[in-house]
Amino acid sequence: MAERIETDAVVLGAGTAGANAALQLASRGLRVVLLERRELSAGGAQWHNAVLEWQFRRAGLEPPGETAGTAVTHMFGPGGERGVSLPDPPTVKADMVALGHRLRSLAAEAGVEMFERCKAVRVELDGVRPVALRTEATPVSGGRSDEPPEAASRRMDLRAPLFVDASGLHGALRRQVPSLHHWCPPVRGNELCTATDQTHEVRDPDGALRFLRDHGARPGDGVSILGTNGGFSTRGLTVSSDLTTVSVLVGCLANGRHGTGPAMLAELLEDQPWIGDAIDGGSGVIPLRRTYARISAPGVALVGDSACQVFPAHGSGIGMGLMAGTMLAEAVQGAGDPGAEEVLWDYQYSWHRDFGGALAAFDGFRRMSTALGSAGVAELMGAGLMSEQMARTGLDQLWATPPPGDLPRMAARLARHPRLAARMLPMMARGQVAGRLAGSYPETVDLRALQRWDRRMSAVLGPLPG
Ligand SMILES: Cc1cc2nc3c(=O)[nH]c(=O)nc-3n(C[C@H](O)[C@H](O)[C@H](O)COP(=O)(O)OP(=O)(O)OC[C@H]3O[C@@H](n4cnc5c(N)ncnc54)[C@H](O)[C@@H]3O)c2cc1C
Structure with missing residues (x-):
């Protein structure tokens, strides 16, 4: 017999987005x-990720303590074309294992009950609304599964007014809610990034110094070579200041035409024999499309990769997922029914108003880099069209129009590259319009208006480049 448990919210998935959603809901x-x-x-993620302090602060969290910043980030095209060098980039590298422990420990202190190894998750609906979730899972005390297991697994029938899907890309809960199927199609191919992030020992410091010198870089700087495996792809290396370790991030579209994260890493290790054994890291796939128009329905809300709350220009989802959990908790705070449609609509409205525009605009940018291909990215870098301001706003995950002073310089450079301009400008304009359109997201529950808004957004962004 399954044990019946009445609670206020059930969060599925204890990555960074789910652990923070649980913490924020319990804190309220x-x-x-x-x-x-x-x-x-x-x-959740088990390696070191680049994160932004402003996103931690917006999520109501202390930024991670043990972080490593990059002194200067140097960007290149695939054939070595020198792009821009960015001093003091806004991102810092943080240990995701430590962050996960911190969030789950804080959640446990706030009273969150935790279970691991949960299997056979089945959602029960009352009409369109989820009302119960059945599963078998093992209880964990204090949010730490490295302590001896306290009990055998339990079969549970969890009843709650709110279910939160934080299970990542595949949306294990979302897939069981028919009212979300139309709004949340599976993410595939050109909208998925395959990536690998690893830290390695430096086997040969002289080899590392030669690599850095060839790229005008110093120990502690980041070198990002863009467009190596299709227009949307990167090979990023950061050698530590003491020349002992190098962190490597590689990724490309998961459409089967440009390889995979692990294959890109293998090629890189062959090209750069000074890189030694791996210390830690991992691989995965990241959704790159703009956030789904609908990220809630009666009784259910999506946060993190499950909602496609990821910065599309480079597949960064940690900060976005953290902010989403906090915004969800802010929306439901004090509500008699935390799963009521109008309460959860407030969450999705606030999300689209505050961040949906930047994510849609940069979805336009991602489509542009895909359409340009490796040759186009080489030309873009060689032409000096990637300005410092463009690179900085991209890393800071904020959308900004170029400062008026930059426009004549950009126009002159584009005029010298008419073929590139003809491909770039319409895509950039689409991104700009998409960013603005987020401001007209329907403020109150209205699925027809949302449908119209979503169609307009799709039309503005245009078909996916092949
Ligand atoms: C190689 C790589 C490098 C990256 N680098 C960066 C970076 O530098 N900066 C950045 O911001 N982002 C980066 N990302 C993206 C970032 O890791 C993700 O956006 C982020 O981890 C998403 O968090 P999440 O909690 O939504 O999902 P996840 O981290 O995927 O967590 C989901 C959790 O749900 C669990 N789960 C799944 N199904 C079920 C189920 N049925 N029942 C219960 N639990 C379930 C999973 O086991 C997992 O623990 C990178 C991704 C990869 C793959």
């Missing part, structure tokens, strides 16, 4: 159950 007085399919300590 809700009883919360957090479920993870793996061991709790293995939930």
Whole structure:
């Protein structure tokens, strides 16, 4: 017999987005159950990710303490074309394992009940609304599964007014809610990034110094070579200041035409024999499309990769997922029914108003880099069209129009590259319009208006480049 548990919210997935959603909901007085399919300590990203302090602050969290910033980021085209060098880039590298532990420990202190190795998740609907979730899972105390297991697994029938899908790309909960199927199609091919992020020992410091010198860089700087495997792709290396380690990030579209993250890493290791054994890291796929128009329905809300709350120009989802969990908790705070449609609409409205525009605009940018291909990215870099301001706003995940002073310089450069201009300008204009359109997201529950808004957004962004 399954044990019946009444609670206020059930969060599925204990990666960074789910752990923070659980923490924020519990901090606002809700009883919360957090479920993870793996061991709790293995939930979410397990490597070092580039994150932004402003996003932690917006999420109501202290930025990670043990971070490493990059002194200067140097960007290149695929054939070595020198792009821009960016001093003091806004991102810092943070240990995701430590962040996961911190969020889950804080959530446990706030009273969140946690379970790991959850399997056979089945959602029960009452009409369109989820009302219960059945699963079998093992309880964990204090948010740490590295302590001895306290009990055997339990079969549970969890009843709650709110279910949160934080299970990542595949949306294990979302897929069981028919009213979301139309709005949340699976993400595929040209909208998916395959990536690998690893830290390696430096086997040969002289080799590392030669690589840095060839790229006008110093130890502690980042070198990003863009467009190596199709227009949307990167090979990024940051050698530590003491020349002992190098962190490597590679990625391209997962459409089968440009390779995979692991294959790109293997090629890089062959090209750069000074890179030694791996210390830590991992691989995965990241959704790149703009956030789904609808990220809630009665009784259910999506946060993180499950909602496509990822910065599309480079596949960064940690900060976005953290902010989403906090915005969800802010919207439901004090509500009699935290799963009521109008309460959750407030969450999705606030999300699209505050961040949907930047994500849609940069979805336009991602489509542009895909359409340009490797040759176009080489030309873009060689032509000096990637300005420092463009690179900085991209890394800072903020959309900004170029400062008026930059426009004549850009126009002159574009005039010298008419073929490139003809491909870039319409895409950039589409991104600009998409960013503005986010401001007209329907403020109150109105699915017909949302449908019209979503169609307009799709039309503005245009068909996906092949
Ligand atoms: C190689 C690589 C490098 C990256 N680099 C960066 C970076 O530098 N900066 C950045 O911001 N982002 C980066 N990203 C993206 C970032 O890692 C993701 O956007 C982020 O981890 C998404 O968080 P999430 O909590 O939504 O999902 P996830 O991290 O995918 O967590 C989802 C959790 O749900 C669990 N789950 C799944 N199904 C179920 C189920 N049925 N029941 C219970 N639990 C379930 C999973 O086990 C997992 O623990 C990178 C991604 C990759 C792959």
